[in-house]
Amino acid sequence: MQNRKTWLFLAVMGASALRAQSTPEIREILDRLQKLEEANRALNEEVRSLKDQLAAARGAPAETTQEEMAVQKARVEEMAQSKVESSQKLPLRITGMALFNTYVNGGFNANTDNALIASLARADATGGATVRQSIVGLEFESPKNVLGGKVTGSIYADFFGGSPASLNHTVRLRTATVSLDWSQTSLTFGQTKPIISPRDPNSLAQVGISPLTDSGNLWLWQPQIRVEERFHFGTNAGLRAQVGVLQMREIGVEATGYNFYAPAPAGVAPSPEHAQPAVEGRFELWKQWGENTRIEIAPGFHENASNVDRSDVSSKLFSIDWLIKPVRFVELTGFFYNGQNAAGLGALPQGFTPGYYDRYKAVHTTGGWAQLRFPITERLAFDLFGGRQDDRDRDLLRGYIGLNQAYYANVMYRLAPNVLVSLEAGQLRTSFLGIGNRLNNHYDLAVAYLF
Numbered sequence: 001m002q003n004r005k006t007w008l009f010l011a012v013m014g015a016s017a018l019r020a021q022s023t024p025e026i027r028e029i030l031d032r033l034q035k036l037e038e039a040n041r042a043l044n045e046e047v048r049s050l051k052d053q054l055a056a057a058r059g060a061p062a063e064t065t066q067e068e069m070a071v072q073k074a075r076v077e078e079m080a081q082s083k084v085e086s087s088q089k090l091p092l093r094i095t096g097m098a099l100f101n102t103y104v105n106g107g108f109n110a111n112t113d114n115a116l117i118a119s120l121a122r123a124d125a126t127g128g129a130t131v132r133q134s135i136v137g138l139e140f141e142s143p144k145n146v147l148g149g150k151v152t153g154s155i156y157a158d159f160f161g162g163s164p165a166s167l168n169h170t171v172r173l174r175t176a177t178v179s180l181d182w183s184q185t186s187l188t189f190g191q192t193k194p195i196i197s198p199r200d201p202n203s204l205a206q207v208g209i210s211p212l213t214d215s216g217n218l219w220l221w222q223p224q225i226r227v228e229e230r231f232h233f234g235t236n237a238g239l240r241a242q243v244g245v246l247q248m249r250e251i252g253v254e255a256t257g258y259n260f261y262a263p264a265p266a267g268v269a270p271s272p273e274h275a276q277p278a279v280e281g282r283f284e285l286w287k288q289w290g291e292n293t294r295i296e297i298a299p300g301f302h303e304n305a306s307n308v309d310r311s312d313v314s315s316k317l318f319s320i321d322w323l324i325k326p327v328r329f330v331e332l333t334g335f336f337y338n339g340q341n342a343a344g345l346g347a348l349p350q351g352f353t354p355g356y357y358d359r360y361k362a363v364h365t366t367g368g369w370a371q372l373r374f375p376i377t378e379r380l381a382f383d384l385f386g387g388r389q390d391d392r393d394r395d396l397l398r399g400y401i402g403l404n405q406a407y408y409a410n411v412m413y414r415l416a417p418n419v420l421v422s423l424e425a426g427q428l429r430t431s432f433l434g435i436g437n438r439l440n441n442h443y444d445l446a447v448a449y450l451f
Helices: 002-082
Strands: 091-105 126-130 135-141 150-162 169-181 185-192 222-232 237-246 250-252 273-275 278-288 294-308 311-327 330-340 352-354 360-362 364-374 380-391 401-416 419-432 436-450
Touching: 278 311, 311 360
Parallel strands: none
Antiparallel strands: 091 126, 091 135, 091 436, 135 150, 150 169, 169 185, 185 222, 222 237, 237 278, 250 273, 273 294, 278 294, 294 311, 311 330, 330 364, 352 360, 364 380, 380 401, 401 419, 419 436
């Protein structure tokens, strides 16, 4: 009995000692649990705050998206009201240039805005202004392929018909083409420049007809069909081969090939001409080094015949044109031709002259032009260009033009992406066989709005 009491006493004392030792540790555990609860509560508050911010962020773009959709809808409605569409549901693009020219001419101005030859007789110097060289065009592109090829086209007109009188500017067709393009081949129908002479000098003073007309630039727009084949020699070189048939103009009762832009010399009897279709070819070799360096050399040929008073007068020409761009800010372009009877392509309209026994002989001719262009910046460029047509004297009659030369310089500045200003000055030098030389100066200020 005594032993049981002793063991009971020891057990109670041991438990008390154990409880006395464990109480601080339990308190420490409880403190840690309390801190964890507080941290968990803080985390819950942060998560709740982040959820609120996320909900607010999701709501704002929804409103913005609705506003953007409303703006886009308004734009689509506006475009639907202003778009141009053909009767065949093909999209059309309006393009062109509103061009204002003011000019001053010398005394040998042939009573024109911008003379092509210096006139024989001297008159008063003239000046004026015109908008008749403005251009309006339509461009189209079929959204569907035809025979596996892409169909594109364009038509351009100006107001250079009629006369310089402000109320007599009539609309005139310039060029119109429809082209069917495959990866390496193109087939083109329409009215455009001769195949052998695709380039033009840069000018806003002479737009109604190509710059340097009658001074080396064969420009006359005429109906034609052409085929182009493209060959690539690697990625930076190639060949463009073009061959086509041109419908040459019928001059009718005009004198020996003279056209509207240069009247026939006095004393030359009218003789009807019916030009036959011409065959032309051009073969352009090109090579490119980088983005701003390129060279193009293109020989070509032209052949047809003019039927005059039941006799044929042959028209044969060899040509070569070029583009040489050694650096970004220098470009050299030009064109050269040699042959006979070039009047039908827009040269001086004296392609043939009366010969013996009521027959006509072709006038042998050499001509061409060159331009040096300096595109200093994207806004500013300078141009120097000149050309000449030299007809063989022994093929001509007295009073015909043996040599016609033109030299010009201009500066073009882009005031805005679609606004150009140009100042140009130049001189014509015309030699009349058996009479003498005539000079005419021309100065032009042009403002163009592109659309």
